[in-house]
Amino acid sequence: MNIPAERYNSYGVFLQEKFGHRVHKIPINAGFTCPNRDGTVAQGGCTYCNIDSFTPETARVRIPIQQQVEDSIAYLRGRFKAKAFIAYFQPYSNTYAPLERLQELYEQALQHPEIIGISIGTRPDCLDDDKLDYLQQLARDYFVTLELGIESANDETLRLVNRGHDFNCTAQAFRRAANRGIYLCGHVVYGFPNENKAEMLRTTHALSELPLDFIKLHNLHVVRHTELARQFREKPFPVFDFEEWVAFVCEILRHLNPDFKIERLYGDAPQELLVAPRWCKEKSAAEVIYAIQHKLKKLEAYQGQYFGKASEIAPQAVIAKEEQYNG
Numbered sequence: 001m002n003i004p005a006e007r008y009n010s011y012g013v014f015l016q017e018k019f020g021h022r023v024h025k026i027p028i029n030a031g032f033t034c035p036n037r038d039g040t041v042a043q044g045g046c047t048y049c050n051i052d053s054f055t056p057e058t059a060r061v062r063i064p065i066q067q068q069v070e071d072s073i074a075y076l077r078g079r080f081k082a083k084a085f086i087a088y089f090q091p092y093s094n095t096y097a098p099l100e101r102l103q104e105l106y107e108q109a110l111q112h113p114e115i116i117g118i119s120i121g122t123r124p125d126c127l128d129d130d131k132l133d134y135l136q137q138l139a140r141d142y143f144v145t146l147e148l149g150i151e152s153a154n155d156e157t158l159r160l161v162n163r164g165h166d167f168n169c170t171a172q173a174f175r176r177a178a179n180r181g182i183y184l185c186g187h188v189v190y191g192f193p194n195e196n197k198a199e200m201l202r203t204t205h206a207l208s209e210l211p212l213d214f215i216k217l218h219n220l221h222v223v224r225h226t227e228l229a230r231q232f233r234e235k236p237f238p239v240f241d242f243e244e245w246v247a248f249v250c251e252i253l254r255h256l257n258p259d260f261k262i263e264r265l266y267g268d269a270p271q272e273l274l275v276a277p278r279w280c281k282e283k284s285a286a287e288v289i290y291a292i293q294h295k296l297k298k299l300e301a302y303q304g305q306y307f308g309k310a311s312e313i314a315p316q317a318v319i320a321k322e323e324q325y326n327g
Contacts, residue, residue, distance in 0.1 A: 007296040008253050008303035011214055011263035022080065025088040025119060026072035028065060030105045032092040034123065041125065041164035046151075047227035048161060048189070048220065050273060065108040073114055086117040086143060095122040099130050110142060117143025119185070124148050124173030125165045132177055139181035145214065146177055147185040153206035154199050157192050162227070171210060178211035185263060186212050190248065191220035193237040200248075201255060208257035208307060215260045217252065218267035219245050222275040229275050242279040246291045250301055258304025265292055 004010065015023040036042035063071075069087060076082045087109035095102060106118055118138065127146075138144050148170060152158060155166045174184055186207055190200050207215070219240045222232045231237075240248060249265055266288050268280040296302060 003302045006293055007301065009258070009261045011261040014261045019084060019116070021083050023084045023086060023116065024076045024080065024082045025086045026069060026076065027088050027090045028068050028109055029063075029091050030065060030089055030094060032089075032094050032096050034093045035096060035125065036123075036162055036164035037092075042162050044162060044227065046161050046163060047231070048222070050223045050226045050269075065105060066111070069109055069112050069115065073112065083114070084116045085112075085114050086119050086145070087112075087115050088119040088121070090121050093122045093126045094120045095131050096126045099134060102131065103134065106138070110138075115142075117145070119145040119147060121147045121149075121187075123165070124170040127173050127177065129176070132180060132182075135177075135182050136180040143183070144181070145183040145185050147187060147214075147216075148173060150186045150188045150203075150207055150210075152189065152192060152195065152199075153203040154192075154195060157195055157199070160194060161192065167206065171206075174210045174212065183213045184211060185214035185216065186210060187216045187218065189218045189220050189267070190252070191240050193231075200252075204252050204255045208255070208260075212257070212260055214263045215256070216264035217249060217262065218264065219249075219277070219280075221267050221269055221277060221280050223269045223273045224275060225273075232275060239277045241277060242283060242288075242291075245277075246288075246295050249292055250295045250299060253296065253303045254301050254305040255307060256303055258307055260303075262303070265289060 004013070006013070034045055037045040069085075073082075073085055076085065087106075089106070089109075097105075106120075109115055110118060120135070135144055135146060149163075150167075150170050151161065151163060153167045158166060170186075174186070177184055188203060188207055190203075195203075222229050222239065245266060253262075266280065268274075268285075271281045274281055
């Protein structure tokens with residue numbers, strides 16, 4: 001088996017090889033909401049979600065889309081000498097509108113000559129066939145990625161965090177979107193208070209069977225002005241510390257489908273909003289990635305090592321976490 005130097009399939013390396021140069025994603029806020037916020041399926045949104053925790057100032061809804069694109073490109077071109085960009089419609093559910101409105105918003109971003117693609121973050125219950133047909137059409141001319149929040153394969157977890165849908169809804173959405181020329185990305189969160197080692201590994205096995213191209217791995221982090229933060233204040237629950245997360249994500253990578261490209265290896269939030277874990281802001285992205293790669297090399301581990309196999313080796317970080325939960 002040809003093991004990559006990083007010991008996992010890197011999304012950044014994939015883009016470099018595909019386009020021949022660095023490609024940067026630029027966040028776009030188009031002013032969407034979610035059906036679990038406006039009462040369509042629930043109220044209040046996901047318990048862990050504070051939109052300000054992952055939306056930079058250049059992607060505020062008060063700024064027109066064209067201006068968001070131009071501002072971000074000017075910054076990234078100057079800092080990284082970037083030549084190509086993907087417009088990332090990020091906050092909330094970016095297919096939660098009539099198709100005509102989506103076409104208008106997406107095409108405002110795609111008008112810029114340096115935009116080579118579009119990445120759309122949304123929920124699995126906000127995708128009908130007409131929207132998928134439109135994205136399939138766009139994919140003939142652009143690099144199109146559809147990113148859905150998986151979060152967990154545990155339906156009880158999804159209920160507790162107020163997702164408003166079950167895992168089967170997510171699986172069916174990915175299957176309907178597959179084989180259309182659209183790249184598919186899944187977002188998963190590890191460390192929900194009700195989940196132990198077995199549940200987290202079960203999620204990894206379940207998502208590994210989905211028709212994904214890319215995956216984002218996030219440790220649960222608690223941010224201010226959320227229901228999860230209120231729960232954390234009233235009854236603190238364990239979150240991964242740095243060493244635990246490094247060990248855990250190495251084990252998860254071993255079980256993960258080896259064909260998936262890894263787009264993220266941890267989650268973070270602005271310092272002023274982050275409640276826990278603090279290391280998410282104290283450590284740079286380079287430090288986290290280096291620690292994971294170093295650990296993988298030390299363990300002689302790599303992505304997909306246990307894929308399709310039953311591993312009897314339980315990660316010590318997860319065992320410790322399970323004991324905290326059960327204690």
